[in-house]
Amino acid sequence: MSVRLVKAPINIVFSPLAQDTQSYLREFDKLGESDEDPINQWLKLARGKGDTSDTDPVLLNLIVELHRKIDLLEKFLKNEEPSRVSLTNETEIESIGFEHFKMRDNVLEEGMEYYGRVLMPIHPKRDIAVFFTAIDSSLAKITKIHERDEREWNAYLMARERVLIREAKESKA
Known part of the structure; x- marks a missing residue:
């Protein structure tokens, strides 16, 4: 199986799905x-009311994020x-791919299903919940992720890819 992965330094906490499926689904x-x-x-x-039509969207998002930080x-x-x-x-x-990720250590059991939380280094920082299946002892395939989280995961993947391409170009020069 050929899976395209990009180096990405992020952490995950996880458990086998069989331990407490209902609690994991509720948290997900x-x-x-x-x-x-x-x-x-x-x-x-x-x-929805159109009250923000005269507002700068970037400024509005920054104010909303400040409010969240205060909370x-x-x-x-x-x-x-x-x-x-x-x-x-x-x-x-x-490293991560669009549907896969690879652990640094061999901590997975092939074929077993897991639930995990990944702290994404995006703005704003937050945990994303994922269900995944172990393909081997370190490679996993994401089986369930929220749509918004998937978009952010893919955006982070593409941003990491651009950074690595830029670094490779700079090292050749």
């Missing part, structure tokens, strides 16, 4: 709805942490 759904916070709901409503700071100061399912394994992802 919860993380997929993470864009449904109050500020985002307000923004969608305002856009995060408030939660931090109140010592409120988002409840996450406990996962048993943590490792680094060495």
Whole structure:
């Protein structure tokens, strides 16, 4: 099997799916709805009404992100942490593809299904939930991911590819 992968330094926490399938599915759904916070709901409503038509979209997005940061700071100061399912394994992802990723270590059991959370180094930083199947001891195929998360995963992959191409060009010069 030929899989095209690009080096990407990100981390994953994961567990075999058989351990607690219902909790994993519930968290998967919860993380997929993470864009449904109050500020985002307000923004969608305002856009639907046309209230944002005279507003600079970049400035509006920055203000929304500042609001989210303030909310995060408030939660931090109140010592409120988002409840996450406990996962048993943590490792680094060495490289990613559109539907695959390769772990740095041989920690997977071929054919086994897993649930994991990947902290994506994008703006804003957040966890994305994925279900995946081990193709071998380090290569995995993503079997379930939210549509928005898939777009961000693919955008990150393409950004990493551009960085590596630029580095290769600079090293030749």
